[in-house]
Amino acid sequence: MPYELYRRTSRLCSIEVLDSRLRAAVLAAAEVEHLDEALETLIACVETHSVPRRRPGLLTHVMGRGLRHQTLSAGVLLPRHLLIAVTDLRSGTTTAHAVELADVTVTDADQYGVVDGGVTVLGRWSGMSETASLYVGLGADEAGGRFKELLHQAVARAKRQRPGAGYRPAP
Numbered sequence: 001m002p003y004e005l006y007r008r009t010s011r012l013c014s015i016e017v018l019d020s021r022l023r024a025a026v027l028a029a030a031e032v033e034h035l036d037e038a039l040e041t042l043i044a045c046v047e048t049h050s051v052p053r054r055r056p057g058l059l060t061h062v063m064g065r066g067l068r069h070q071t072l073s074a075g076v077l078l079p080r081h082l083l084i085a086v087t088d089l090r091s092g093t094t095t096a097h098a099v100e101l102a103d104v105t106v107t108d109a110d111q112y113g114v115v116d117g118g119v120t121v122l123g124r125w126s127g128m129s130e131t132a133s134l135y136v137g138l139g140a141d142e143a144g145g146r147f148k149e150l151l152h153q154a155v156a157r158a159k160r161q162r163p164g165a166g167y168r169p170a171p
Contacts, residue, residue: 006050010139015045022074025085025096033098043077046147050137075136080158099123101158117144
């Protein structure tokens with residue numbers, strides 16, 4: 001029986017009001033990928049706070065494996081790119097990646113079959129040498145649903161605009 005691993009809450013916002021760690025990571029990734037000017041054509045920006053549903057058991061604490069952490073994440077949707085940033089609230093580390101929308105596959109169900117409002121995005125992410133799938137956690141709320149809808153629309157539009165390619169939603 002599937003279960004929720006995280007309680008997620010999302011809010012649509014501007015880049016300026018993102019958590020400072022997420023904002024810095026998104027802006028740095030945009031600069032590296034030469035997307036600085038593209039940020040002015042923002043379609044949507046979402047910030048999601050994810051809290052683990054279950055506390056790990058004693059054995060997990062002793063073995064030090066399987067600990068899930070609270071995270072804060074941002075999704076920045078541009079006409080041709082998606083930027084994501086994630087901050088692990090326990091360690092304070094933040095990572096960010098960008099991907100071109102015309103080259104991605106988006107699926108609503110994550111790879112582990114758990115109930116969640118997010119999406120899995122398969123593509124060639126910045127800083128990675130091979131195609132990889134990254135999970136974008138979104139709340140099962142209005143803001144998460146709206147961002148997901150806008151992401152699917154933007155991917156379809158980017159694929160239609162690419163010569164010789166057509167958008168096929170993932171099953």
